[in-house]
Amino acid sequence: MLIRGYDTQLYLTPFLDNLGLDNEDVSGVVAWMMECFEKGLVKKDELDGIDLTWGNLEAICRIVKKIAYREGIGDILADGLKFAARRMGREAEKYAMTSKGVAITSYEPRGSLKDAIQLAVIPFGELHGARGAPVRVAFDSLTACAFGLFEPPWAPDLEQVFGSVESWAIDMINAACDWELNKKEWDIMIRRIVMLERCYCLREGYVPREHDTLPNRFFDEVIYNKYGQPRKLNRDDFVNEITQWYKSLGLGEDGLPKKVTLQELGLEFVISDIEKAGRLTLM
Known part of the structure; x- marks a missing residue:
């Protein structure tokens, strides 16, 4: 939305x-509507x-208040970006950046293939600080702020002094639950959480190769970073990395779970x- 200045941002938040x-x-809805307005679609x-x-x-x-009260155009926008774009038509869906039906607002995935992959595979769509990497999913389950633990530039320095954030998590769980969880068991627990999340989605109609993706715009349209370097996602690299991510979890190349993997994880x-649901892999 090109909102500059902390004072403006601090006004909008409350x-x-x-x-x-x-x-x-x-x-995400307002930014999309702004672009549609700029391009003459509305x-x-x-x-x-x-x-x-x-x-x-x-x-x-003014537009946000209309959304809250479903007044005028706000009645359409209040349905969220995915459905509002569908109702608007007029090529508006082309500019609606969503993943799993959720507006992509916090990150620009064309700057990093790693971030793009993690954004694509997360089961519930884009969320600030959230990623599909198993360790991040585990910290979400612990109600810990993965954004504060993994993102800051000083995170590697903290790990050198205090140990890995995973070791903190294991110590915290053991203290709270009187367990004796070790690193190997932690890794299994993480995979179990990720797999169970995906199984819930699969039961409800989720198709990994169809839904673990990003809008075409990120593959087709070039942007430039602050150094003037062009950036867009390479579709072949993206698909290959998605496949490798599936394999690392014990999934088939179609992103569906293997029976043996579910058995190994106690699921x-x-x-x-x-x-x-026809959602066990044959690959």
Whole structure:
């Protein structure tokens, strides 16, 4: 939305909170609507006269309030980016950046293939600080802030002094639960969590090779980083890395679980449902 300055951002955060709206998701909707306005896909009169140009704080507040109360165009936008774009038509879906139906707002995946892969495989779509890497999923389960643990530039220095964040987690679990969890058991537990998440999704109709992806725009449209270097995702590299990620978890190349993997992880109880859904791999 091109919102510059901490004072403006600090104003918008409680403004959205008081309306009961999620900062991330609504920002994706508004930014998309701004781009549609810029490209002439939506007219000012359709926005009830709101001049929805980039960085226009007053316009942002007005459109957000319409979303909260489902007034005018807000009634469409309140359905979220995926469904609002579908209702709008007029090529609007082309500019709606979503993953698993959730607006992509926090990260630009064209800057890093690793980030793009982790964003694509996360079961519930884009979330600030969340990734599909197993260790991050484990920290989400512990209600720990993976963003603060893995992202800061000083994280490697902390590990040199205090040990890995995984060792902290193991110590914390053992202290809280009176367990004697070791690193090997921790690794198995992480895989079990990731696999169980995917099995729930598979039972409900999730198709990995179809849904573990990103919008075409990230593969087709070049952007430039602050050094003027062109960036876009290479589709072949992306697909190959997705395949390697599947294999690392004991999944087939189609992203579906193997019966033997589920048995090894103590998840025998999900096999029946996954078989009924036709979601066990044959690869």
